[in-house]
């Protein structure tokens with residue numbers, strides 16, 4: 001089950017790729033499709049394990065979902081169309097499924113239980129449970145309510161809330177907006193810095209009255225949502241691994257097509273440009289509610305930079321691969337105000353620092369970030385993912401420029417967000433990547 005990949009270093013990388021569908025948008029298309037009236041047709045849905053957890057949970061609550069290959073059709077039942085699941089809902093590794101569904105399940109007329117794998121059961125859930133309780137929700141969990149399994153005694157008349165997030169989080173914001181759909185009145189969520197806004201865009205397209213005033217998202221409760229046709233753009237977070245490969249492999253030029261370029265997601269692109277990376281948006285267009293484009297990237301000499309503040313939520317999933325770039329860049333890179341990284345699929349400060357050190361990188365750890373000394377000649381090593389998909393893929397990309405072969409242990413987890421990652425990398429580099 002865990003699987004090990006062997007990566008042989010390469011000198012050149014050329015070609016074009018299309019990344020798989022966006023994970024965040026895929027989750028939302030399934031969930032909002034289920035809560036809308038009529039059909040939602042989804043093209044380009046990400047079939048990663050995380051999104052399949054959302055899909056199966058909705059099916060377990062009576063939603064008919066047809067898989068027609070290119071298209072997935074969700075037959076929505078309106079806000080009140082879900083039925084009590086007969087069993088515990090398994091969220092696997094997926095924090096997005098757990099937190100967003102908690103917002104929906106808190107408002108149903110039935111009881112439900114959410115659980116997941118050992119990583120998910122370590123992730124803090126207080127951040128959604130506390131504000132949902134203020135709305136009147138009844139939710140219990142381990143550790144005083146902070147950890148899954150979560151038992152949810154749905155209540156149909158939750159109160160709207162005006163809530164100020166301490167930490168920007170699209171998962172928490174979205175859970176409160178989803179609960180706000182059921183509340184009579186106006187729900188307001190204020191975030192310190194903008195986090196991804198896919199929920200807001202999709203709700204608006206489905207007919208909800210939702211808008212932003214400065215840092216506050218405002219939603220009028222109890223709308224009738226209409227099913228949509230949704231084309232899912234490529235996932236910028238998946239594209240980031242290939243952007244990084246093209247920047248650090250000595251002779252490289254890569255075009256990445258049809259990538260989602262939502263401004264709340266492309267902090268990594270801006271950071272790379274600031275480091276001196278040669279990356280350009282060569283074509284920009286819209287697919288439904290989302291900006292999309294083609295990117296052109298070329299081998300570059302990178303320089304260290306500082307990251308903090310509003311950049312952190314805009315590149316929250318890209319820190320593992322960003323750290324690989326920082327390791328080879330000239331000079332120091334400082335990442336601060338990013339304590340959130342400690343509670344992702346793994347501790348993405350502690351575990352990441354440990355893996356980077358195996359490659360010979362000098363890293364200083366802080367509670368809320370790290371300082372990476374650049375100029376490293378990446379060493380081949382035996383890396384492990386710690387069960388974290390983004391660590392597995394980041395170390396695989398770093399290994400492309402090592403002096404000898406590297407092994408990455410525990411790579412089955414890439415299935416959560418990027419099935420086909422190693423095949424795509426193998427196809428592009430012309431090397432075989434044994435995954436055994």
Ligand code: S3P
Pocket residue numbers: 023024025096168169170171172174195196316317340
């Ligand atoms: C996500 C939000 C982010 C991100 C996660 C996906 C989403 O989490 O890290 O991979 O789809 O809403 P937080 O909201 O906890 O920062």
